[in-house]
Amino acid sequence: MRKISRRSFLAVSAAAAAVGVLTACGSSSSASTAGSAAASSDGSYTVGICQLVEHEALDSATQGFEDALKDQLGDAVTIDFKNAQNDPATCATICNAFVSANVDLILANATPALQAAQAATADIPILATSITEYGVALGIEDFNGTVGGNISGTSDLAPLDEQAAMILEWFPEAKTAGLLYCSAEANSQYQVDVIQSELEAAGLTVTQYAFSDSNDLASVCQQAADASDVLYVPTDNTAAANTGIIDGICRPMGKPVFAGEEGICSGCGVATLSISYYDLGYTTGEMAVQILKGEADISTMPIQYTNVTKKYNKTICDELGLTAPADYVAIE
Structure with a gap:
């Protein structure tokens, strides 16, 4: 298991968030219309991934996330991956589609994806990765390291x-x-x-x-x-x-x-x-497993960081x- 801990110098970081890029929508695996984790009666889950753009760092984070889900949930999880190609409007379309499909959890890879997911739902758990600073990304003043509500995730901010x-x-x-x-x-x-x-x-x-x-x-x-x-x-x-x-x-x-x-x-x-974006994504996947299995409350999960x-x-x-x-x- 990969463990990511927040470095002490990051506790005083103030803010910033990414914007981005995306690719035309496409799926890496079949989507389903499974209900929320709490409503799933057969122990299966559907996770939607909205990735901002196709490049090495974001690709590695997504791969790490998917590997963590498969390692711990196996065939019980269906992953619906979509890439929006540098178009925030497409991010919004993707996230709204995930909400309509009633996925169990959304991964937002990069800031525009996170902002779109936040706008799309206040109920479905949202984990984000490759976010530099959540306070700026989500408009939170005096950000203390925990977003609250239905959002948490990992940050790629280096010292x-x-x-x-x-x-x-x-x-x-x-x-x-x-x-x-x-x-x-x-x-x-x-x-x-x-x-x-x-x-x-x-x-x-x-x-x-x-x-x-x-x-x-x-x-x-x-x-x-x-x-x-x-x-x-x-x-x-x-x-x-x-x-x-x-x-x-x-x-x-x-x-x-x-x-x-x-x-x-x-x-x-x-x-x-x-940092290792793969490890960052893997840690985000471990967080997702805890949420899906009811072992953690996303509203109290602090943002996690990694070493450099x-x-x-x-x-x-x-x-x-x-x-x-x-x-x-x-x-x-």
Whole structure:
């Protein structure tokens, strides 16, 4: 069993939430119209998954969630997976369909999916994953770590002070930093605001470079690369789905990119402090099993967090002539 515990430094984190991307609706397994867990008389369950977009991090979280359900419930659970392709309206359609089908539990993978699920039902249990900060995602002031009601889940928030320290460790002589993110993603805005404060306190000149979607990513990334010694990309769904654009601009220019998670680092970065999205999803699945079996009350379940690992992209580091510190592990 994988256990995820909240790190103490996250207790003071304030807020932010993701926005995102989605794929045309499609199912990975057949849906059913089973009733709520309390009403199921045959011990079977139907779980609906609404995933924001198809990229490595979210895919891994979904896989971990599904594996946990299958490991502990076997054939007793039917999973109805749908991906909405960067369209919040499609998230809403998916979640409303889950409610109409009276699924036993909804997994919302990324913030727009969570927001859609919250709007769709106050009764069916909702677990979320790949959410940076639930307070911002759900409009909760003074968020204390437990959402209450019919919502709980896991968070992918990494320690942002340590992310900033990572950049300084690799490039202590850097003078300018560009923070590249999608302006439509609230969690990304939160992360770059914190990173900017940390780097400015260390004496760097920091500029935020916001792109609205993938259509203007290349031009904004070019501006950031032209003006910055180093770049930072947070856990941003749009960036994660378009790392090839970022890499195609920054690597030929010799500009190092630091990333908020492993998937982005694999595509365009030199280093990251990364969580395991698979483990995050697996823990969310374990929470789901407890709820479905009546062993836990979702209204009292706190948001769970995970630890981070220092990782580097050997291919890009070699090409840029960078040597990773001894405590970094190469991304496989």
